Amino acid sequence: MSKSSIPRLSLFRDVAAFGAVIAQIGGRRTWTALLFLILGSLTEGISILLLVPLLHLVGRADQDFAVRLPNNDFVRWLAPDGTLQLTTVLCALVALVAVQAAFNRFKSVYMARLLFDFINRLRMNLFESIGKARWGVFSRMRSSDLDHALTGDIDRVQGAAFSLLMLVQISVLLVGYLVISMFISPVMTAFAIVIGIVMFVVLQPFRARATAFGRVLTSNRQDQYRTVSEFLGGIKVAKSLNVEASYFAQLQATLEKMKADNIDYVSNSSIGTAVFQVASVVGLSLFIYVALVRFNLSLAEIVVLLLVFMRIAPRFMDMQTQAQQVLINLPAYTAMRSLQARFDAEREPGHAESQ
Secondary structure, eight states, X not given: OOTTHHHHHHHHHHHHHXXXXXXXXXXXXXXXXXXXXXXXXXXXXXXXXXXXXXXXXXXXXXXXXXXXXXXXHHHHHHOTTSEEOHHHHHHHHHHHHHHHHHHHHHHHHHHHHHHHHHHHHHHHHHXXXXXXXXXXXXXXXXXXXXXXXXXXXXXXXXXXXXXXXXXXHHHHHHHHHHHHHHHHOHHHHHHHHHHHHHHHHXXXXXXXXXXXXXXXXXXXXXHHHHHHHHHHHTHHHHHHHTOHHHHHHHHHHHHHHHHHHHHHHHHHHHHHHHHHHHHHHHHHHHHHHIIIIISOOOHHHHHHHHHHHHHHHHHHHHHHHHHHHHHHHHHHHHHHHHHHHHHHTXXXXXXXXXX
C-alpha cells in the first residue's frame, strides 16, 4: 500500500466514525431520516419518469393527445385500453410534485431536529466531562482552549454534521436519478457513471487540500481565542504595564495569517470549480453525441436524460462542496473529542463510575 493511500484510508475511517456517532446518538431517528431520503429520491424520480410519455406527444400531427402506456399486466389492469388522457397525466404530475414539496418540508424539519439534538448532546457531554474532572487538569491548560472547544469547535462540528447529512441526501438522490435513467437507457446511464467517476477522481486533490486547510483553521482559531481571552482576562494588568500594543500586534498577525490561509484555500477551490464546469460541458457534449450518433435514441428519451443529468450535474458539484466542508470541519471534532478524552481520564473519584 502506498504512503499516499494510508492518509486517505485514515480520513475515510474518521468520516465513518463521525457518521457512526451521529447514528448512535440519533438512534432510530437516524434510520427514519435515511428512509425519508430514499422516499424523497423516489418521488422525484417518478415525477421525471412521467415526462417521458408527455414528450412523446411532441411533433404529433393528430389531435389525439392520449398518452400511450407500456404494455404489461399492471398497466392493462390500470388502463385496459393502454392509454391515459393528457389531463389525467398532467394532474398526476402536479399532485405528485405537490406531495413531494410537502414531504420535503417535513423531512427538512425532521432532519434539523436530528442535527440539533446531536450537537446539543456533544456539547453537554464535553461540558459534563469538564465539570467532573480533577482540579489539577485545569492548571495545565488555557481557559481559552475550553471556550474555543465549547463554542468555536462545536459550531464547526455542527457544520460538519450538516454537510455529512447533506452529502448522504445528495448521494441518495444521485442513486435515484441513475436508477430512473436506467429505465430509459442503461448504456447511456453507464456512460454517465463513467464520466462522473472520472470527474470525482480528478477533483480528489482539492478534497485533500480541504483536509489540510481544516487542520490549519483549527490551529489559527485556537491562537485567535487565546490572544483575545488573555487580553480580556488580564486587561487591567495589560493597561498598567502599557503592553496593549503587543496584544494588538499578536492578534493582527493571527488575523493576517487566517486571511492568507483562507485566500489560498478559496483560490484552490475555485480552480476545482472551474475544472468541474469545463468537464461538465465536455461530458455533456460527449453524451449528446453518443446518444444521437451511436445509439439513435429518440428525442423524448434524450430530452429526459438531459433533464436528469442536468439535475445531477449541480448536485454532483454540491457533493464536492459538502465533502470539502466535512473535511474542513472534521478536525474540530477530532480536537474536541481529544479534549474530552483528556478530561475523562482525569475524572474525580466521585464521578469515575459514571464515565
